[in-house]
Amino acid sequence: MAKKIGVTMEVGNDGVAVITISNPPVNSLASPIISGLKEKFRDANQRNDVKAIVLTGNNGRFSGGFDINVFQHVHKTGDLSLMPEVSVELVCNLMEDSRKPLVAAVEGLALGGGLELAMACHARVAAPKAQLGLPELTLGVIPGFGGTQRLPRLVGLAKATDMILLSKSISSEEGQKLGLIDALVPPGDVLSTSRKWALDIADGRKPFLRSLHRTDKIGSLSEARAILKNSRQLAKKIAPNMPQHHACIEVIEEGIVHGGYSGVLKEAEVFKQLVLSDTAKGLVHVFFAQRATSKVPNVTDVGLKPRPIKKVAVIGGGLMGSGIATALLLSNIRVVLKEINSEYLMKGIKSVEANIKGLVSRGKLTQDKAGKALSLFKGVLDYTEFKDVDMVIEAVIENIQLKQNIFKEIEKVCSPHCILASNTSTIDLDVIGEKTNSKDRIVGAHFFSPAHLMTLLEIVRSKNTSAQVILDLMAVGKAIKKVPVVVGNCIGFAVNRTFFPYTQAAHMLANLGVDLFRIDSVITSFGLPLGPFQLGDLAGHGIGLAVGPIYAKVYGDRMFRSPMTELLLKSGRNGKINGKGYYIYEKGSKPKPDPSVLSIVEESRKLTNIMPGGKPISVSDKEIVEMILFPVVNEACRVLDEGVVIRASDLDIASVLGMSFPSYRGGIVFWADTVGPKYIYERLKRLSETYGSFFKPSRYLEERAINGMLLSESKSSRSRL
Numbered sequence: 001m002a003k004k005i006g007v008t009m010e011v012g013n014d015g016v017a018v019i020t021i022s023n024p025p026v027n028s029l030a031s032p033i034i035s036g037l038k039e040k041f042r043d044a045n046q047r048n049d050v051k052a053i054v055l056t057g058n059n060g061r062f063s064g065g066f067d068i069n070v071f072q073h074v075h076k077t078g079d080l081s082l083m084p085e086v087s088v089e090l091v092c093n094l095m096e097d098s099r100k101p102l103v104a105a106v107e108g109l110a111l112g113g114g115l116e117l118a119m120a121c122h123a124r125v126a127a128p129k130a131q132l133g134l135p136e137l138t139l140g141v142i143p144g145f146g147g148t149q150r151l152p153r154l155v156g157l158a159k160a161t162d163m164i165l166l167s168k169s170i171s172s173e174e175g176q177k178l179g180l181i182d183a184l185v186p187p188g189d190v191l192s193t194s195r196k197w198a199l200d201i202a203d204g205r206k207p208f209l210r211s212l213h214r215t216d217k218i219g220s221l222s223e224a225r226a227i228l229k230n231s232r233q234l235a236k237k238i239a240p241n242m243p244q245h246h247a248c249i250e251v252i253e254e255g256i257v258h259g260g261y262s263g264v265l266k267e268a269e270v271f272k273q274l275v276l277s278d279t280a281k282g283l284v285h286v287f288f289a290q291r292a293t294s295k296v297p298n299v300t301d302v303g304l305k306p307r308p309i310k311k312v313a314v315i316g317g318g319l320m321g322s323g324i325a326t327a328l329l330l331s332n333i334r335v336v337l338k339e340i341n342s343e344y345l346m347k348g349i350k351s352v353e354a355n356i357k358g359l360v361s362r363g364k365l366t367q368d369k370a371g372k373a374l375s376l377f378k379g380v381l382d383y384t385e386f387k388d389v390d391m392v393i394e395a396v397i398e399n400i401q402l403k404q405n406i407f408k409e410i411e412k413v414c415s416p417h418c419i420l421a422s423n424t425s426t427i428d429l430d431v432i433g434e435k436t437n438s439k440d441r442i443v444g445a446h447f448f449s450p451a452h453l454m455t456l457l458e459i460v461r462s463k464n465t466s467a468q469v470i471l472d473l474m475a476v477g478k479a480i481k482k483v484p485v486v487v488g489n490c491i492g493f494a495v496n497r498t499f500f501p502y503t504q505a506a507h508m509l510a511n512l513g514v515d516l517f518r519i520d521s522v523i524t525s526f527g528l529p530l531g532p533f534q535l536g537d538l539a540g541h542g543i544g545l546a547v548g549p550i551y552a553k554v555y556g557d558r559m560f561r562s563p564m565t566e567l568l569l570k571s572g573r574n575g576k577i578n579g580k581g582y583y584i585y586e587k588g589s590k591p592k593p594d595p596s597v598l599s600i601v602e603e604s605r606k607l608t609n610i611m612p613g614g615k616p617i618s619v620s621d622k623e624i625v626e627m628i629l630f631p632v633v634n635e636a637c638r639v640l641d642e643g644v645v646i647r648a649s650d651l652d653i654a655s656v657l658g659m660s661f662p663s664y665r666g667g668i669v670f671w672a673d674t675v676g677p678k679y680i681y682e683r684l685k686r687l688s689e690t691y692g693s694f695f696k697p698s699r700y701l702e703e704r705a706i707n708g709m710l711l712s713e714s715k716s717s718r719s720r721l
Contacts, residue, residue: 007036009044013422015051016195017044027057029113033067034084037117038080041094052198053098055121056191057114062130065112068139071275071284086113087268092261093428095120095212101201105194116145119154122201124180125194127187128171132180133169137239137285140664142248144271149210149255149263149556155178157217157224163316165238165245165652181218196424212260224256241527242279242664278674282666286656289649291665294487296646297475305617306475307417307468309390310334315330315406317348317379321395323451326355329363329373330452336378336385345379354378355452383413391419391476393445398426398546407442408435419469421445425496426550429462430487439464440444443473446493447482448658456657457482462489475495485654486643491554491700494651495658496636498639498668500551501631501694502659503544507562508626508694510601511608513616516582517593522624527662532628533582534591537575540567560694564604593623596666610691619642627687630680633672634698637711640669641700648712673710681705
């Protein structure tokens with residue numbers, strides 16, 4: 001049955017017109033809905049039998065906000081006329097300035113444009129636990145239907161700027177305390193109470209309040225400017241490279257200084273400017289890229305249903321294994337943690353307990369939920385408990401023989417339907433499952449550390465993995481609040497393979513004489529949370545040294561070999577793990593650059609001997625970004641060319657969630673398309689002529705540059721999944 005989309009109006013015997021938004025699942029404000037609202041409000045205002053109006057949403061949800069699909073169409077066409085006129089024509093003229101009182105009946109959620117419509121009403125009645133917020137800044141824009149003006153007038157300037165800048169939603173209970181909600185009633189009473197409230201306003205028993213005209217919660221101009229000064233500092237801290245936060249503060253200030261209506265006009269103007277900004281394009285792309293990961297050809301479209309996964313065994317209680325166990329427990333999945341001896345098992349159990357207690361202490365988890373999670377947890381030293389598990393996740397050290405032996409053993413003790421997953425980050429799945437007879441149920445479940453906090457889950461499919469197993473693991477990923485991205489089987493899979501040149505390029509630059517602390521600073525200014533040397537310190541340099549030969553065996557034609565990591569380890573520097581690497585790590589203080597490491601860098605420079613004429617090269621910040629990130633783009637091109645991912649946007653979301661590539665740049669491929677494949681190709685070609693094969697452009701990049709095609713553009717599906 002087709003979904004019913006539209007706006008209806010019913011006029012009761014009491015003279016109240018109930019206008020209902022219907023656009024499942026969240027009653028988003030698509031263009032037909034906006035048109036329908038204009039029509040119904042005009043009708044209600046003109047009819048003599050209508051005394052008051054109630055606005056509500058169908059199926060227990062008020063509205064999830066403006067239809068984001070419209071942004072996508074605008075970005076593809078550049079046509080701003082696709083954006084409907086809402087702020088003045090609908091919200092101000094037809095709603096707020098209506099002669100007939102209007103009450104919002106809010107259930108479920110009122111987010112973005114949904115909350116903005118509710119704030120234009122003359123009162124708001126809500127059910128408990130309704131979600132209220134203005135999350136527009138997460139998409140690179142500002143509230144566009146008057147939210148920057150009405151929210152400060154309803155909840156106060158400090159709270160409003162906090163909610164908008166941080167895209168923080170609140171409950172209807174908190175909304176009532178703040179003055180955003182006028183009455184909180186049981187779900188079954190929301191509509192009847194709203195009708196009565198609207199009639200009470202019409203009959204003069206309750207005040208007829210227009211939010212935009214209120215000033216009682218704004219305070220004096222000097223107080224407002226002090227709050228906005230703090231807001232600007234917050235914006236600088238949380239979004240140094242994004243325009244929407246500062247633009248939002250300017251718009252709020254316009255309304256405070258020159259009046260609410262002036263602020264509304266300024267808001268509408270700035271909103272349209274921001275819709276076409278690179279930031280909005282990047283963030284909207286990431287939003288849709290994440291959605292697209294749930295569609296996997298020949299897996300999600302062949303009528304299969306995921307099987308229930310109620311009990312999981314995790315082998316290995318180290319940093320990764322304990323994190324995976326924590327993530328499962330937090331989603332009420334029973335976990336059996338296996339280790340090789342009592343000492344390691346106790347360490348693993350304590351790590352899981354510490355993870356959960358840490359969430360409680362940070363207010364992310366209640367004590368009751370923590371207790372429930374830990375009640376589902378059991379540590380073991382043998383495979384007895386494995387007979388009834390639905391899935392095993394192996395998370396031991398990267399040792400081929402050890403992993404092969406584990407899979408050979410668990411195949412014997414687990415049921416035939418049990419999924420056999422490995423958390424390997426570097427070893428070929430076919431090699432891991434070589435000694436088993438159950439190759440169709442062997443799959444990669446590559447989590448990112450810390451596994452209970454990082455949201456990406458790479459699901460690695462070998463040539464034998466069944467569609468059912470992939471679907472089951474996708475369902476588990478979603479259940480434990482991860483974003484599952486299905487990738488092909490190769491060394492490094494999608495994320496680690498794409499980003500292996502990141503650290504190597506940084507080492508090359510350092511060996512060419514560029515200050516390593518400057519490199520980190522430039523890359524963090526670009527938007528990554530950690531520069532390459534900071535990242536090496538965080539991961540531990542022993543890992544880099546161990547993984548290097550595995551990558552060299554397969555990708556040796558395009559690797560830069562630097563002795564710097566080995567020299568660091570020889571001098572007792574393993575990064576954050578032991579308190580010293582390129583930076584010094586002291587408890588209670590931020591990492592500080594360690595000047596004494598420069599002697600190690602100098603030794604590395606002498607050994608590599610690649611500085612032209614023995615002198616450091618001179619490079620701009622822009623050149624540093626290009627020399628470090630263009631090789632990453634180049635490897636991303638190979639990943640696309642080999643069909644390791646289903647679509648380019650999968651690599652974008654994986655780069656954002658797995659490597660913290662700035663989301664406002666849209667992911668690694670989207671960013672590269674923004675810069676231009678031709679420019680990247682020409683820069684890499686010149687760099688390869690000067691510095692060798694590390695920078696040599698890939699076939700895919702060359703083909704795209706010559707033919708004037710985007711990297712994300714697909715002639716036909718290359719995916720081998």
